[in-house]
Each structure stands twice: as C-alpha cells, then as structure tokens.
Amino acid sequence: EAQVTQNPRYLITVTGKKLTVTCSQNMNHEYMSWYRQDPGLGLRQIYYSMNVEVTDKGDVPEGYKVSRKEKRNFPLILESPSPNQTSLYFCASSSGLAGLNEQFFGPGTRLTVL
Amino acid sequence: AQKVTQAQTEISVVEKEDVTLDCVYETRDTTYYLFWYKQPPSGELVFLIRRNSFDEQNEISGRYSWNFQKSTSSFNFTITASQVVDSAVYFCALSGIVYNQGGKLIFGQGTELSVKP
Numbered sequence: 001e002a003q004v005t006q007n008p009r010y011l012i013t014v015t016g017k018k019l020t021v022t023c024s025q026n027m028n029h030e031y032m033s034w035y036r037q038d039p040g041l042g043l044r045q046i047y048y049s050m051n052v053e054v055t056d057k058g059d060v061p062e063g064y065k066v067s068r069k070e071k072r073n074f075p076l077i078l079e080s081p082s083p084n085q086t087s088l089y090f091c092a093s094s095s096g097l098a099g100l101n102e103q104f105f106g107p108g109t110r111l112t113v114l
Numbered sequence: 115a116q117k118v119t120q121a122q123t124e125i126s127v128v129e130k131e132d133v134t135l136d137c138v139y140e141t142r143d144t145t146y147y148l149f150w151y152k153q154p155p156s157g158e159l160v161f162l163i164r165r166n167s168f169d170e171q172n173e174i175s176g177r178y179s180w181n182f183q184k185s186t187s188s189f190n191f192t193i194t195a196s197q198v199v200d201s202a203v204y205f206c207a208l209s210g211i212v213y214n215q216g217g218k219l220i221f222g223q224g225t226e227l228s229v230k231p
Contacts, residue, residue: 043205
C-alpha cells in the first residue's frame with residue numbers, strides 16, 4: 001500500500017530536549033516536505049527536499065532541521081524544542097512539485113512541548 | 115504573494131442542509147492549481163480535488179461540487195444534503211508554478227464544519 005508514515009504519532013516532551021520525528025514514504029517520490037498546522041493559520045511549510053541531499057527552507061524553518069540521506073526518509077529534527085513548537089506536524093511526499101502532482105500526507109504527529 | 119483566504123472559521127448546519135464553503139485566493143502565477151482537503155476529527159488530511167487554472171468547469175462528485183471562478187479568484191465547495199460524517203475541518207490550498215519557492219501548498223485557515231443530526 002502506497003503511504004507516508006510518521007513516528008511518533010503523539011509526543012509530549014519538555015523544553016530543550018532534542019527530538020526527531022521520522023517520516024518515510026514507499027512510493028519512490030523525489031519531493032518531500034514538512035508542514036506544521038496551527039489553529040487559525042492552516043498549514044505552513046517548514047522545510048522541503050527536492051531529492052536526496054537537497055533540502056531548503058520553507059516559510060517557518062526557525063528551530064527545525066532536516067536531512068535527506070535516503071530517498072524514502074525525511075526526518076524532522078528539533079534540536080532544542082520550545083513551547084511555541086507545540087503543533088500538529090505533517091510530512092508529505094509527491095513525485096514532483098506540489099500542484100503538478102498530488103501530495104500524499106502522513107497521518108500527522110501531535111507534539112506538545114512543556 | 116500567494117494567499118488563500120477562507121473567511122468562514124466555523125459553520126454549523128443541520129443534517130440534509132446544503133452548505134457552501136468559500137475560498138478566495140491570490141497569486142501572480144498564470145498557471146496554478148487549487149485544492150480542497152478534508153480533515154476529519156481523527157486528524158489525517160484527505161485529498162478531495164485538484165483543479166488547474168485553465169479548467170474553469172465546475173465539478174461534481176456525488177454530494178460534493180466545486181465552483182471555480184477565475185474572475186473572482188474563488189474556488190468554492192458545496193456539500194449537498196449534508197451528513198453528520200461531513201463534520202470536519204476543510205482546507206482550501208493553492209500551488210503556483212513560477213512564484214512558488216519550494217513547490218509548496220499554500221493553505222487557507224480552514225473552515226470547521228459541524229453537521230448536527
């Protein structure tokens with residue numbers, strides 16, 4: 001089954017404790033990205049990757065890091081989480097740029113930073 | 115700049131009523147795509163439709179229909195004979211071709227639809 005998986009689905013952590021949210025897709029997609037969803041703001045792109053070893057900032061990259069060492073994986077790293085990073089996070093992938101190709105979204109990761 | 119506005123934050127209807135969710139967009143692109151996604155209470159994003167800027171034909175899929183009007187930069191979504199299972203947050207999104215660094219989707223704020231029995 002074609003899918004995007006994220007782990008963990010739920011996470012409660014404390015300020016400053018490094019964490020990684022994993023994202024994996026099994027569709028051999030080149031393009032992957034991370035979004036965060038906040039009430040009243042919709043979803044906003046954090047980082048994206050056009051292909052392996054190619055990553056770039058989206059609209060709200062502060063406080064986040066990503067890597068793309070393998071085509072299927074695109075982890076989101078919070079080196080020192082803060083309460084304003086409490087949000088619902090979605091990973092997405094597509095065979096090309098959004099719009100030209102359907103984006104497949106993961107199930108979401110709900111993060112709470114205390 | 116690219117922007118999507120969903121002015122209706124919350125809508126509440128009674129089952130079997132028709133409801134229209136508004137979406138207005140701004141873009142400098144001449145080629146762009148518009149989307150609607152549904153987010154049920156379980157939280158996942160469900161793809162509903164994608165339209166390109168050259169195709170202004172309205173689309174109907176069962177109880178769902180979409181009205182794309184370039185003249186007013188709107189892409190409205192109508193649910194006919196609403197059902198309780200339609201209760202969700204609905205997002206309108208835009209993706210341009212040229213003025214879109216990162217190839218991202220630009221989402222509206224979302225409209226929370228509540229359908230009461």
